[in-house]
Amino acid sequence: MSHLPPSLREIADHAGENIACAIAYLYGGALWQVPSHVDAPAAERLVDLVGRGPVITLTLALRGVRFSVPLARRAVILWLMKRGCGASEIARDLKISQRTARRYMRTARDR
Structure with a gap:
């Protein structure tokens, strides 16, 4: 997690590394507010990626908190x-070139 x-x-x-990475994937580079509950329209895409359990945990712990979500490419x-992509x-x-993706992947594996 470092x-x-x-x-x-x-x-x-609060809710696990999987959901943190999913948030970076969906909202990286933007200001994002934790949904008020798991059934909120703002939580739909997140639930689709990581399931209801982690989203429930997140909404209970950080409901309404705003984050400036970094791109966190690595x-x-x-x-x-890890998801097999x-x-x-x-x-x-x-939205990067395959060459750049392969370079990032090689660097990520080496660390």
């Missing part, structure tokens, strides 16, 4: 790799 920036580390401390790439899928999802 590879996570401080704001994502705070989320990970953490997101590691997370996508290859370079082409990571490149497409993050």
